[in-house]
Amino acid sequence: xxxxxxxxxxxxxxxxxxxxxxxxxxxxxxxxxxxxxxxxxxxxxxxxxxxxxxxxxxxxxxxxxxxxxxxxxxxxxxxxxxxxxxxxxxxxxxxxxxxxxxxxxxxxxxxxxxxxxxxxxxxxxxxxxxxxxxxxxxxxxxxxxxxxxxxxxxxxxxxxxxxxxxxxxxxxxxxxxxxxxxxxxxxxxxxxxxxxxxxxxxxxxxxxxxxxxxxxxxxxxxxxxxxxxxxxxxxxxxxxxxxxxxxxxxxxxxxxxxxxxxxx
DNA sequence: AAGAGGGCCAACCGCCGACCA
DNA sequence: CTGGTCGGCGGTTGGCCCTCT
Numbered sequence: 001x002x003x004x005x006x007x008x009x010x011x012x013x014x015x016x017x018x019x020x021x022x023x024x025x026x027x028x029x030x031x032x033x034x035x036x037x038x039x040x041x042x043x044x045x046x047x048x049x050x051x052x053x054x055x056x057x058x059x060x061x062x063x064x065x066x067x068x069x070x071x072x073x074x075x076x077x078x079x080x081x082x083x084x085x086x087x088x089x090x091x092x093x094x095x096x097x098x099x100x101x102x103x104x105x106x107x108x109x110x111x112x113x114x115x116x117x118x119x120x121x122x123x124x125x126x127x128x129x130x131x132x133x134x135x136x137x138x139x140x141x142x143x144x145x146x147x148x149x150x151x152x153x154x155x156x157x158x159x160x161x162x163x164x165x166x167x168x169x170x171x172x173x174x175x176x177x178x179x180x181x182x183x184x185x186x187x188x189x190x191x192x193x194x195x196x197x198x199x200x201x202x203x204x205x206x207x208x209x210x211x212x213x214x215x216x217x218x219x220x221x222x223x224x225x226x227x228x229x230x231x232x233x234x235x236x237x238x239x240x241x242x243x244x245x246x247x248x249x250x251x252x253x254x255x256x257x258x259x260x261x262x263x264x
Numbered sequence: 265a266a267g268a269g270g271g272c273c274a275a276c277c278g279c280c281g282a283c284c285a
Numbered sequence: 286c287t288g289g290t291c292g293g294c295g296g297t298t299g300g301c302c303c304t305c306t
Contacts (some may be wrong), residue, residue: 020274031301041292058292059275094294109295110273 017051021060023134029057030065063104070102074111082108083116 017025032048038061041054050057063069074082078100085096093105093112100108 018276052298055277055293056289062293064275071299090294091295106274114272175266 015054016053018056019163020066022133024062025052026065031061033061033065056196059106063106071107078103079116082112083120086112086116 003121021029028050029044029052030047032044036044036047041058043049043054045057048057052060081100082096085099088094091109093109097105097108099102132241
């Protein structure tokens with residue numbers, strides 16, 4: 001991307017403090033935001049007198065100063081949920097964090113990178129060893145999936161192919177989709193979904209796997225990674241987010257139990 | 265006791281989409 | 286319509302701390 005034109009880096013103007021925040025800076029930021037509210041981070045950075053860029057202020061507030069932040073002591077339930085959500089969403093930490101009240105995307109990301117990724121990897125290595133070498137069941141990968149690489153794109157919509165709209169409408173809204181938007185060619189429509197809805201659809205209802213599947217492309221609807229369009233990523237060409245092999249992997253309860261045991 | 269190595273975590277960086285003038 | 290700005294995201298990094306040798 002050509003960075004000589006377009007926006008200028010918002011943090012490069014004038015003198016800007018970097019590195020760890022001091023107690024004084026925290027106090028200033030906290031006081032300013034509790035008085036004036038969140039948002040307009042550049043303005044906050046300038047008017048509060050902090051020599052920090054807006055981004056830095058935002059990050060500090062969201063990850064540390066904001067009321068209701070839980071720190072440390074991730075419970076077993078939370079860990080369980082993180083693993084499930086990661087399996088479902090990949091590295092979409094903000095979405096995962098959204099389902100864990102008081103937890104931040106950064107904390108979850110760090111926790112995953114330092115703890116869970118190893119546990120999961122260990123577990124999959126173990127289970128791989130237990131399988132006969134070279135005789136992996138057909139159509140089923142015996143090893144852990146490669147990491148899902150995603151881009152920093154927001155993802156609040158899913159694509160509903162016409163043939164699925166009725167069923168989805170029924171499942172979601174008890175009969176009506178509240179916010180459908182048709183795109184240009186009217187072949188798909190979008191719905192804003194919160195994660196609770198998504199999870200209630202695919203995690204709690206394992207029968208979703210048995211819903212009709214038609215015309216699933218080779219790429220599995222772009223589920224894994226290299227498809228930038230997150231609407232496609234959660235394409236409901238698949239039964240609620242799930243690719244075939246993903247569904248096979250979805251027997252995660254056992255995984256979790258084993259991980260929990262190995263990690264304790 | 266001291267140095268090395270590894271783990272954890274806060275903060276930064278670069279990119280993107282949304283929004284607005 | 287275009288370009289600039291902002292807010293938000295995931296990836297990466299650097300420093301502190303703990304453990305091991």
